[in-house]
Amino acid sequence: MSFPYKGYAGHYADIDLTKGKVHKREMEKEWARLYLGGSGVAAKILWESTGPDTDPLSPDNVLVLGTGPLTGVMFSPSGRMMFAAKGPLTGVWAESHAGGFFGPEVKYAGFDFIIFRGRAPTPVYLLLRDGEAELLDASDLWGRETNVVTDMMREEHKDPELKTAIIGPAGENGVLYSCITVDIYRAAGRAGLGTVMGSKNLKGIAATGSLGIEAYDLDKYLEANDKEMEKLNNPLWTDSLGSLRNYGTTDLVAVINEIGRLPTKNHWTGFYDDADDIGPETIAENYRIGQEACHGCSIGCKYIYRVKDGRFAYGPAGGPEYESLMAFGSNCLNNDIESIFHMGTRCDLLGMDTISCGKTIGFAMELWEKGIITEKDTDGLDLSWGNVDSMVELVERIAKREGFGDVLSKGVRKAAEIIGGDAWKYAVHVKGLEASGQDPRAHQSIGLTYATNVRGADHLRSLSSLEELGYPDIVERRFGKEKTKAILDIMSPKHKGEVVKDIEDLYALVDSAVICKYGTMWPPVFYFDTFESVIAPLTGMQEWSNLRFVKQAAERISHLRRAYNHRLGVTRKDENLPIRLKEEAMPTGPAKGGLPDIDEMLDEYYDFRGCDRETGFPKKSKLNELGLEYVAKDLAKRNMIAKE
Numbered sequence: 001m002s003f004p005y006k007g008y009a010g011h012y013a014d015i016d017l018t019k020g021k022v023h024k025r026e027m028e029k030e031w032a033r034l035y036l037g038g039s040g041v042a043a044k045i046l047w048e049s050t051g052p053d054t055d056p057l058s059p060d061n062v063l064v065l066g067t068g069p070l071t072g073v074m075f076s077p078s079g080r081m082m083f084a085a086k087g088p089l090t091g092v093w094a095e096s097h098a099g100g101f102f103g104p105e106v107k108y109a110g111f112d113f114i115i116f117r118g119r120a121p122t123p124v125y126l127l128l129r130d131g132e133a134e135l136l137d138a139s140d141l142w143g144r145e146t147n148v149v150t151d152m153m154r155e156e157h158k159d160p161e162l163k164t165a166i167i168g169p170a171g172e173n174g175v176l177y178s179c180i181t182v183d184i185y186r187a188a189g190r191a192g193l194g195t196v197m198g199s200k201n202l203k204g205i206a207a208t209g210s211l212g213i214e215a216y217d218l219d220k221y222l223e224a225n226d227k228e229m230e231k232l233n234n235p236l237w238t239d240s241l242g243s244l245r246n247y248g249t250t251d252l253v254a255v256i257n258e259i260g261r262l263p264t265k266n267h268w269t270g271f272y273d274d275a276d277d278i279g280p281e282t283i284a285e286n287y288r289i290g291q292e293a294c295h296g297c298s299i300g301c302k303y304i305y306r307v308k309d310g311r312f313a314y315g316p317a318g319g320p321e322y323e324s325l326m327a328f329g330s331n332c333l334n335n336d337i338e339s340i341f342h343m344g345t346r347c348d349l350l351g352m353d354t355i356s357c358g359k360t361i362g363f364a365m366e367l368w369e370k371g372i373i374t375e376k377d378t379d380g381l382d383l384s385w386g387n388v389d390s391m392v393e394l395v396e397r398i399a400k401r402e403g404f405g406d407v408l409s410k411g412v413r414k415a416a417e418i419i420g421g422d423a424w425k426y427a428v429h430v431k432g433l434e435a436s437g438q439d440p441r442a443h444q445s446i447g448l449t450y451a452t453n454v455r456g457a458d459h460l461r462s463l464s465s466l467e468e469l470g471y472p473d474i475v476e477r478r479f480g481k482e483k484t485k486a487i488l489d490i491m492s493p494k495h496k497g498e499v500v501k502d503i504e505d506l507y508a509l510v511d512s513a514v515i516c517k518y519g520t521m522w523p524p525v526f527y528f529d530t531f532e533s534v535i536a537p538l539t540g541m542q543e544w545s546n547l548r549f550v551k552q553a554a555e556r557i558s559h560l561r562r563a564y565n566h567r568l569g570v571t572r573k574d575e576n577l578p579i580r581l582k583e584e585a586m587p588t589g590p591a592k593g594g595l596p597d598i599d600e601m602l603d604e605y606y607d608f609r610g611c612d613r614e615t616g617f618p619k620k621s622k623l624n625e626l627g628l629e630y631v632a633k634d635l636a637k638r639n640m641i642a643k644e
C-alpha cells in the first residue's frame with residue numbers, strides 16, 4: 001500500500017555512499033504514525049542501524065537528515081531541518097537542528113528524509129531536485145569554506161536560490177565538534193554532525209524543489225493553524241516576541257546576566273561585569289544592519305551585522321547568537337565585540353560549533369591561569385583571559401588541527417584526558433558535550449536539563465523558561481495550583497523533575513514535527529494541544545486528534561532516544577553534572593551561593609519518566625505501554641531494564 005498520509009513529501013532517499021547508489025523509497029507509514037518525523041523517526045532508524053559497536057567516524061555510522069510534517073507548510077515557525085547520528089564528540093545520541101530555508105526545500109524537492117550510509121571513495125555532494133537525488137563529484141569543493149562552496153554550487157547549477165547544508169574544512173579535518181552550515185550563516189551546530197559528514201567524504205547537500213505539499217483537509221488545517229497563530233498575538237507575549245524581533249537572541253546576554261546565569265570565565269561564575277559591551281544595545285546601535293526570518297516565520301529573530309572598519313571589518317553577515325556571544329565573550333573574559341563577530345563568522349565558514357569551540361578555548365585559558373599548561377604546550381600562544389590575538393589564532397589552528405589546536409579540536413573531555421593532571425576538574429561538560437550558555441547554579445531545573453539531555457550539557461531538549469519568565473497562569477494550568485509557587489522559584493529543586501520530563505516530551509514533538517523552538521520554549525505559546533489540533537487535519541492521521549495519543553507519541557520518542565544511550569552504556573552516573581556546577585557554589589553575582597540539588601531532581605525525574613532511580617533504566621511496563629516492546633526485549637537481554 002502506498003504511503004497514505006499528507007503533509008509529508010512521501011519519499012526518502014537511502015544512500016549507500018560506498019557504492020554510490022541512491023535508493024528512493026516510499027515513506028514508511030509507521031514512521032509517521034508512531035514517531036511523527038524528524039528526531040522521532042531518526043531515533044527509530046539509528047536504533048535499528050547503529051549501536052555499541054559502531055565507531056562514529058567509520059562507514060558503519062549512519063547520518064539521518066529529517067524534516068517533519070510541519071516543516072515548510074503554513075505554520076510559524078516551520079523552517080527547520082534535523083540532523084542525527086551516533087556522535088563523534090560524545091559517543092552517544094547526537095542530534096542538531098538548523099533554521100533557514102534548507103529543510104522546507106528538501107521537502108519541496110520531494111524528500112522527507114535522507115539516510116547516508118557507508119563512505120564515498122572520493123568527495124561527493126548530493127543534489128536533490130524535484131523528486132530526483134543524485135550524487136555528484138565534490139573534488140573541487142573539498143578544502144573550501146562553506147560560503148565559497150555554496151556560491152560554487154549555485155553557479156554550477158545556475159540557481160542563485162539553491163539551498164545548501166555544507167561542511168567546512170573543520171569537518172573534513174575531523175574536528176570533533178564540526179557543524180553543518182546551512183544557507184551560509186545558520187548551523188546544525190552541536191555534537192559533531194559535520195564531523196560525521198566529513199568522515200563519509202560528503203561535502204554537502206544542495207536542494208531545490210517546486211513540488212507542493214498537500215494537506216489532508218485544507219480548510220480544517222487552515223482553521224486550526226489560524227487558531228494557533230492567533231495565540232501568538234496574546235499581549236502576554238508582546239515583550240518576549242518584541243525583544244526577539246528587535247534584538248534576536250542577543251537580548252539574552254542582558255536578561256541572563258541579570259539573574260547571574262551567564263557563564264563567565266569558563267563557568268567560574270554567572271555574572272560578567274562587562275556584559276553591556278557584548279550585549280543587545282551595543283550590537284543594535286553599532287553593528288546590526290538588518291533582520292531576517294527563516295522560512296515562513298513571523299518572529300524573525302536572525303540579525304545581520306556589519307563591522308565597518310578595522311581589523312575585523314566584515315559583513316553583511318549573519319550575527320552571532322547569544323550562545324556565541326557567551327562562548328567567545330564572557331566565557332573567555334573577552335569584551336571585544338568585534339572579535340566575537342569575527343570568530344563567530346570564522347566558525348560558520350570553517351564549519352565549527354561556536355559553543356564547543358569557545359568553551360574549549362575558555363577551558364584552555366583556565367588551565368593556563370592555573371599553570372597546568374604553559375607556552376610549551378600551546379606552541380607559544382599566551383592564553384591569558386581575554387587575549388584576543390591568541391583566541392583568533394586558536395580558532396584557525398583548531399580547524400586545521402595544528403599543534404595545540406589538535407588537542408582542543410577534540411573537545412574538553414578528551415583534551416583533559418590528553419593534558420592529564422587536574423585538567424579534568426575544569427572540563428565543563430556532560431556526556432562529553434561542552435555546556436551551553438546556562439549556569440544551573442542560578443536556575444535549578446537547568447541542572448536537570450543538562451544531566452538528562454540525551455546529547456549532553458545543552459538546554460535545547462528540555463529547557464523550561466516557565467520559571468524564569470514567570471507565567472503563573474500557564475504553570476498552574478499545566479501542573480496544578482499547589483505546585484505553582486515552588487515551580488516558579490528558579491532556585492528551588494521542587495517539582496522540577498516533573499517539569500523537565502513534561503518539557504522534554506513537548507520538545508520531542510517539536511523536534512519531530514520539525515519546527516523551531518521559539519513559540520514553544522520562549523514564549524511558551526504552543527503545547528501538546530497544538531499538535532492535537534494541527535497534525536490530524538494536515539496529515540489525515542486521525543489518532544493525532546486524541547491528546548492521549550499525542551502525549552504517548554512524545555513519550556515514545558523520549559524513551560527511544562534514552563534507550564539508544566542506555567544501550568551504549570549510559571546510566572544514572574552519566575546523567576550528572578561536572579564538578580564545577582555541582583560542588584562549587586556560585587561565587588559572585590545575583591545567584592551567589594547557588595548550587596543545584598541534582599540528586600533530588602533526578603529522583604523525581606526518574607519517577608515521572610517511568611525509570612529506575614538507581615540506574616536510570618526504563619521499566620519494561622513503561623516501554624510496552626508505549627509500543628516499544630522491541631526496545632524492552634533488547635535492553636532486557638543486556639540487563640539494562642529496571643526492576644518493576
Ligand code: SF4
Binds near residue numbers: 100518
Ligand atoms: S524564531 Fe528565529 S530561528 Fe526560529 S524560525 Fe523564526 S527566525 Fe528562525
